[in-house]
Amino acid sequence: MLQSSAVFLRLPLPADAKCSVVWDHCDLSESVERVEARIARWLKSANDPQDALLLVVCRRSNQRPVGSVRIRLDGARFARIEPVADPRLDADQRATIIAEAVSLVVRWLFEEYSLMTAAIHTAGWHPLIEEALSCWPGRRAYVLRQYLFVDGRYEDAHVWQVFDQAWIDRLGAPPWPDPGSRELLPVRRKVTPISTLSFRPPDAFAVGERVHLRPFRKGEGDLVARWSMEESEDFRPNGRSIHTAHNYEAFHSRQARVKPPAWLRFAVALNETGELIGCNGLDMISWVHRHATSEVEYFRAEHRSKGYGTESGTLIFDHGFKALGLNSITAFVSDRNERSIAASRKRGFRVAGYLAWRTFASGGLGGYHVLDLLRSDWLAEDSGDLEKPQPARE
Amino acid sequence: MAGAPDKLPERFDLEKNERDSMTDRHQRSRSVHQAFLVGESLYFRPVELSDAASAAIWRPQPFPAPTEVIEEQLRQRLELDDPDDLHEQMLLIACRRDDDRPVGSVETTSVGWRFGELVPWIDPLASAVERASLVDEFVRILVPWMLDERHMMTVTFHDIGMRQSTNRTAIELGGRLAIRHREAHLLAGKRSDTVEYQFFNKQWIEQLGPPPAPEFGEVKRHVATPTQQRRTASGTDWPDDAVVMGKHLHLRVLETDRGDEQSSIEWAEEAFSTGDRLLNRHGYNHNRKKHADPDSAESVTLAVALNETDEMIGRIALTVISWVHQAAVIERGIFRPHHHNTGFEIEADHLLLEYAFDNLGMHVITSLVAEADSLSITSLTQQGYRRAGSIAWDLLCEEGFCSSLSFDLLAEEWRSARDTDGS
Numbered sequence: 019m020l021q022s023s024a025v026f027l028r029l030p031l032p033a034d035a036k037c038s039v040v041w042d043h044c045d046l047s048e049s050v051e052r053v054e055a056r057i058a059r060w061l062k063s064a065n066d067p068q069d070a071l072l073l074v075v076c077r078r079s080n081q082r083p084v085g086s087v088r089i090r091l092d093g094a095r096f097a098r099i100e101p102v103a104d105p106r107l108d109a110d111q112r113a114t115i116i117a118e119a120v121s122l123v124v125r126w127l128f129e130e131y132s133l134m135t136a137a138i139h140t141a142g143w144h145p146l147i148e149e150a151l152s153c154w155p156g157r158r159a160y161v162l163r164q165y166l167f168v169d170g171r172y173e174d175a176h177v178w179q180v181f182d183q184a185w186i187d188r189l190g191a192p193p194w195p196d197p198g199s200r201e202l203l204p205v206r207r208k209v210t211p212i213s214t215l216s217f218r219p220p221d222a223f224a225v226g227e228r229v230h231l232r233p234f235r236k237g238e239g240d241l242v243a244r245w246s247m248e249e250s251e252d253f254r255p256n257g258r259s260i261h262t263a264h265n266y267e268a269f270h271s272r273q274a275r276v277k278p279p280a281w282l283r284f285a286v287a288l289n290e291t292g293e294l295i296g297c298n299g300l301d302m303i304s305w306v307h308r309h310a311t312s313e314v315e316y317f318r319a320e321h322r323s324k325g326y327g328t329e330s331g332t333l334i335f336d337h338g339f340k341a342l343g344l345n346s347i348t349a350f351v352s353d354r355n356e357r358s359i360a361a362s363r364k365r366g367f368r369v370a371g372y373l374a375w376r377t378f379a380s381g382g383l384g385g386y387h388v389l390d391l392l393r394s395d396w397l398a399e400d401s402g403d404l405e406k407p408q409p410a411r412e
Numbered sequence: 413m414a415g416a417p418d419k420l421p422e423r424f425d426l427e428k429n430e431r432d433s434m435t436d437r438h439q440r441s442r443s444v445h446q447a448f449l450v451g452e453s454l455y456f457r458p459v460e461l462s463d464a465a466s467a468a469i470w471r472p473q474p475f476p477a478p479t480e481v482i483e484e485q486l487r488q489r490l491e492l493d494d495p496d497d498l499h500e501q502m503l504l505i506a507c508r509r510d511d512d513r514p515v516g517s518v519e520t521t522s523v524g525w526r527f528g529e530l531v532p533w534i535d536p537l538a539s540a541v542e543r544a545s546l547v548d549e550f551v552r553i554l555v556p557w558m559l560d561e562r563h564m565m566t567v568t569f570h571d572i573g574m575r576q577s578t579n580r581t582a583i584e585l586g587g588r589l590a591i592r593h594r595e596a597h598l599l600a601g602k603r604s605d606t607v608e609y610q611f612f613n614k615q616w617i618e619q620l621g622p623p624p625a626p627e628f629g630e631v632k633r634h635v636a637t638p639t640q641q642r643r644t645a646s647g648t649d650w651p652d653d654a655v656v657m658g659k660h661l662h663l664r665v666l667e668t669d670r671g672d673e674q675s676s677i678e679w680a681e682e683a684f685s686t687g688d689r690l691l692n693r694h695g696y697n698h699n700r701k702k703h704a705d706p707d708s709a710e711s712v713t714l715a716v717a718l719n720e721t722d723e724m725i726g727r728i729a730l731t732v733i734s735w736v737h738q739a740a741v742i743e744r745g746i747f748r749p750h751h752h753n754t755g756f757e758i759e760a761d762h763l764l765l766e767y768a769f770d771n772l773g774m775h776v777i778t779s780l781v782a783e784a785d786s787l788s789i790t791s792l793t794q795q796g797y798r799r800a801g802s803i804a805w806d807l808l809c810e811e812g813f814c815s816s817l818s819f820d821l822l823a824e825e826w827r828s829a830r831d832t833d834g835s
Contacts, residue, residue: 106644342736
């Protein structure tokens with residue numbers, strides 16, 4: 019199990035801390051002691067095969083680690099597979115290790131766990147990886163432009179999705195919906211963030227014509243908890259969110275204590291009354307690769323489809339690119355939420371692809387459209403240097 | 413016929429509004445009885461817990477935080493054992509006199525009753541014009557206070573970008589541009605220089621003579637020893653823990669069990685034994701570990717080791733890492749004298765630069781060295797660093813007061829030298 023002629027995979031050992039450079043997913047080099055503690059924590063709490071798993075890839079010839087694979091299982095049905103190979107090796111050597119490791123892992127998950135599908139995240143495209151994954155029905159699900167900073171330059175991230183043939187036989191081929199043109203549209207901001215002291219709520223980080231972004235306030239958790247139970251619309255694949263006041267407030271405080279933060283979360287408030295109407299954020303921030311994923315929620319139906327989302331989106335993307343220096347922002351939009359796809363396209367997001375069979379939804383399995391927005395596209399409008407829209411690379 | 417009302421509603425009483433001029437509003441300001449740190453339109457006051465509600469204005473962070481988190485941080489800061497400690501490092505809030513609203517802040521530091529530092533922060537929502545005007549007033553209020561009332565020998569004032577108006581104000585107050593780090597700050601989506609103006613107390617100039625002028629190197633410059641092309645491992649030829657590898661040296665993660673801390677302590681004891689300072693082994697070890705393994709990713713320390721024997725011969729670090737601005741400061745120590753002047757300093761620095769620029773995505777690296785440290789100055793210059801000015805009267809040395817020299821190096825300059833000259 020989990021071994022080929024060249025490599026084998028095993029659980030991490032405390033001794034692996036001495037060579038974390040080779041296999042660790044952490045961007046910053048940490049001392050041996052710190053990685054040892056992390057491995058111990060990982061082994062104790064997180065290495066539950068039903069949840070998340072870290073496997074170290076070793077050469078069979080000398081037993082030495084050459085990489086690792088991080089696996090996150092969702093609902094015993096979907097797997098997110100993130101392989102890394104020794105970053106000190108050249109691209110061909112890295113691709114060889116990744117190709118070997120992911121084909122072992124996919125076979126194992128499909129044959130022993132009976133998973134439906136798996137998404138494999140790799141930096142750059144390499145024929146060896148494509149060849150290794152061609153054993154299963156699958157496709158390149160999406161490509162995120164300039165997503166990873168490797169060896170001093172940005173590279174696209176490629177996400178492959180493979181499916182178990184047995185499930186295709188049962189359910190039919192997974193969809194590949196056309197969300198409209200994949201052409202890159204120029205960024206068109208309808209709202210320009212206000213930059214003056216003449217109007218500024220004292221806790222605002224960004225101000226638009228009708229709304230501003232500010233920190234979540236103590237006491238507002240009660241409102242969110244009440245509104246969540248009063249929700250009249252059901253548009254999320256997994257149903258309406260239920261919030262508790264304490265949890266919602268504690269979450270914002272916890273995020274604010276992380277240095278540097280991995281999740282920036284703002285309250286969206288009306289300029290006129292200061293009233294809270296929603297929250298938006300930049301999640302999964304990588305300060306090395308300079309990317310983040312956007313997320314948003316509006317608590318009451320009366321504030322949806324009124325243009326507040328467009329305005330608050332403009333404010334947070336502007337903050338992400340100009341104040342935080344992010345290089346790209348990704349958005350995942352449920353294929354049941356056509357309204358949001360159209361809105362993202364209008365803001366300049368490019369459709370990067372589609373991840374099928376990701377959720378259960380009304381009518382069967384649902385998927386996510388994946389979209390990306392680059393800093394260069396966003397700033398082009400500021401400089402009046404709008405380039406002619408370029409076709410996406412795919 | 414109805415006559416004019418005896419009293420107009422206040423908002424329609426234009427005459428009253430005319431009279432209610434800025435002077436009147438100033439009379440109602442909190443600053444009305446404040447005797448110092450008051451300017452034409454601004455005043456400074458110490459930070460209070462209630463300022464947590466307006467942290468977006470004065471806190472130099474582009475990250476939101478709920479009020480209770482800011483209050484908790486302010487409490488930690490303000491609840492010091494000795495109130496006098498507050499005077500060494502203070503956070504003052506800048507407010508408008510006409511409505512008491514905060515517009516920014518300044519962090520003041522006083523070192524040894526002699527050296528002052530002012531690091532201002534302006535409301536990020538201020539327009540460029542508002543920003544320039546605020547900075548100008550900050551300088552006019554704060555610098556004379558530090559020099560004339562607190563009797564500092566010298567004071568530095570940090571700023572972002574080069575503005576003619578600030579330059580003029582600095583010159584008017586007897587200051588000058590001391591340090592300019594190119595592209596070290598991200599402001600409104602664009603890279604801006606960070607600058608430091610330095611001001612001197614006239615009494616001390618009369619006594620000591622004028623301080624030496626700062627030197628700024630050319631942007632186009634010759635790089636005597638550019639970095640080599642990036643090396644890649646080809647199987648098992650690299651030590652397992654090497655992060656980057658050069659011809660003679662590699663940088664690896666620190667490991668207590670291997671005696672890395674012991675090596676550092678032994679070196680420190682040798683170094684300290686020749687000076688007049690005493691080494692506290694426990695404290696030294698604790699501090700090194702703290703810097704090597706911070707919780708907040710503000711620094712990263714690596715061991716410098718020989719390829720041949722794997723012996724640790726020094727430590728090298730990126731400190732004061734700003735992940736938003738992609739800037740950091742380099743610090744390096746090669747332990748033993750017989751490893752000095754062997755090219756190891758330059759090789760270790762280049763390896764750390766490779767790690768900083770190519771692995772971590774830093775945009776600019778700066779370094780501050782004592783004017784007497786000719787070894788480091790030569791090394792930095794040969795690597796392609798540019799002289800970015802100096803802070804005069806910064807250090808005490810045998811000759812009296814000495815300067816600290818500053819250097820900067822952009823990622824694109826380092827890569828360009830590698831790609832054109834590095835073999």
